């Protein structure tokens with residue numbers, strides 16, 4: 143497959159670009175933060191996104207979706223990264239849609255996919271329990287109880303956890319923390335008895351939550367995929383999320399870089415534009431090169447998810463590792479090359495630095511994924 | 522079956538029937554390259570047969586038009602041919618500066634007569650070319666070159682010195698940047714001229730590199746000449762007189778792509794035994810299989826992330842070019858990143874090799890093969906324009922920064 147966007151994908155990108163610049167610029171995120179918006183995103187905006195087919199970008203046409211595949215989803219994520227658009231896109235339209243598409247049974251698909259496509263329900267994926275990502279480290283218990291299960295444990299860093307109607311949660315039905323075997327995925331109603339949600343205010347002003355499950359009852363029908371055999375299914379869903387976050391960070395890095403290059407051409411010191419200084423030129427040129435590498439890795443990961451879903455682990459790790467590291471560099475260089483103004487809350491660059499910090503941490507940082515690649519490559 | 526798949530099947534069959542067994546060791550290194558030229562001594566009959574068969578087919582330069590000795594293949598077909606050659610581990614039949622640099626420049630700036638005259642001998646490996654660009658006082662600032670070239674009615678008279686001329690002592694002809702108008706501004710008095718080295722006025726003197734090899738030379742022109750026309754209608758000058766800088770720059774983009782593609786030999790590293798496995802053999806593993814040296818492991822893992830992403834970028838840039846998109850100056854980005862990466866890779870290989878790979882002579886290390894390669898990589902970010910110069914080009918042409 144050719145490593146370029148198809149015409150259809152390019153049209154989607156152009157449309158998304160225009161729409162987001164008009165309707166969800168960085169100032170919209172700033173406003174949500176300043177007014178301490180309880181949702182952390184605009185429900186009206188989400189409704190419009192659903193009408194344009196974005197919410198169901200991964201949902202098949204039979205379930206009312208746009209069926210654009212992972213490259214399409216990545217194109218949208220990248221554009222949202224440019225404008226730092228806050229929305230439930232990652233958790234509902236990428237993570238949950240993938241879980242239902244790839245893991246769930248027909249009844250679950252029938253029940254949930256149309257709601258995703260219609261923007262009628264919000265979902266969250268609850269995996270991590272500690273400060274660093276590690277699905278196999280899951281300790282939350284799914285105790286067998288009659289015909290069903292009782293779920294108990296604490297989840298953290300759950301994107302959109304505070305607004306989700308339903309939570310997909312990974313719990314341990316067998317084995318012990320650290321083992322891949324013994325994990326099961328459950329679909330839990332956010333209002334179920336024993337679920338308590340605490341919204342966490344994060345550095346990026348986006349939505350996340352800590353969620354406590356205290357003997358929450360689940361039946362066999364709430365299981366997504368296989369009992370005890372959920373690890374690989376979860377990895378697949380996480381890979382989709384990693385690729386989506388990588389695409390988002392690629393967009394954020396490109397935008398932060400573009401703002402920096404513009405500033406280098408405008409700001410004058412010593413009687414000349416600061417962009418004439420070779421020390422800055424070379425750093426900018428290096429960053430340009432790094433960002434080009436990110437674009438390649440991200441596009442390849444998205445294409446691989448479409449073409450070869452089960453084999454996409456390594457390339458998704460590559461994309462996440464590379465995009466995370468480079469996006470951090472882009473935001474750091476952006477602040478430094480802006481000088482004092484880059485440190486002010488009034489200027490937008492800080493928002494990029496903050497969001498990138500969070501996105502690169504979610505579902506594994508650069509070290510996590512470089513380590514994973516090393517393991518996959520046998521060393 | 523699509524046309525492309527038909528072509529794939531045919532190409533594969535032809536390669537299977539025509540590529541000698543000895544030429545199917547894929548991994549063959551720099552020492553096994555067939556460079557061609559009048560002085561060339563084939564390392565084996567198989568090497569000779571392989572070159573002849575591929576040249577006959579036009580596949581030493583598959584993308585060039587058939588009338589100039591090429592295969593007349595489309596970009597897609599060339600990609601398929603390369604893929605099939607890789608699968609069968611066929612060696613490249615021929616490499617040369619003629620193929621990498623002069624050919625593309627002639628195809629763009631040469632006249633039909635020049636192409637007919639010069640390209641087929643390149644394609645067949647009969648004439649070996651070298652590159653006379655750099656001078657003692659014109660390196661990064663190439664356009665300040667001074668090698669003098671005077672119009673003597675029926676011929677050109679050339680006096681001056683070039684330096685760092687790779688393989689000049691093994692080449693037959695040289696493409697040279699000369700100053701034809703000393704009064705014009707820097708970039709406007711330069712011409713691109715083709716000179717037969719088989720004459721009294723041209724001499725070469727090898728220079729030894731830190732790796733112990735001497736692949737490049739000083740090249741002296743003392744009243745060297747080139748006829749106005751090497752054959753009827755075949756001008757010695759490519760492009761217009763005094764407009765050689767355009768040709769020179771265009772050729773450099775091809776040189777840079779070639780060098781960054783060479784750094785793509787990481788490609789093999791990614792698909793077969795990578796640095797991680799080599800390291801495991803050399804420094805051992807912990808229980809559980811991890812590399813025994815955790816800091817080395819981290820370095821390798823991070824380098825492999827960059828190496829793989831770089832390879833994908835080479836692929837993406839090719840695909841963008843095919844789709845008529847992309848930025849020409851990206852050859853500078855690829856050259857910069859690829860060569861810096863290659864240096865980094867060899868630093869790690871030396872780290873893991875420890876004292877064993879510091880041996881310089883003797884059978885155990887094949888005369889210090891890794892150490893010599895490590896030293897050779899240091900030139901990657903100098904030859905074809907230094908890394909700093911590539912960054913300058915990115916800043917100017919792509920980022921359009923002021924004063925760059």
Ligand SMILES: Cc1cc2nc3c(=O)[nH]c(=O)nc-3n(C[C@H](O)[C@H](O)[C@H](O)COP(=O)(O)OP(=O)(O)OC[C@H]3O[C@@H](n4cnc5c(N)ncnc54)[C@H](O)[C@@H]3O)c2cc1C
Nearest residue numbers: 652653654655660661685686687900903904905906907909
């Ligand atoms: C192995 C090898 C093979 C070669 N083969 C050939 C060949 O076949 N034909 C040929 O013509 N040439 C060849 N070269 C020459 C090569 O192109 C030059 O060495 C190169 O262009 C640098 O020029 P220089 O050596 O004069 O270094 P200089 O230009 O003197 O550079 C010295 C240092 O200054 C830096 N510098 C210079 N200008 C700037 C600037 N504007 N901004 C920032 N930094 C700057 C450089 O990056 C470098 O670090 C070869 C070189 C090598 C090492």
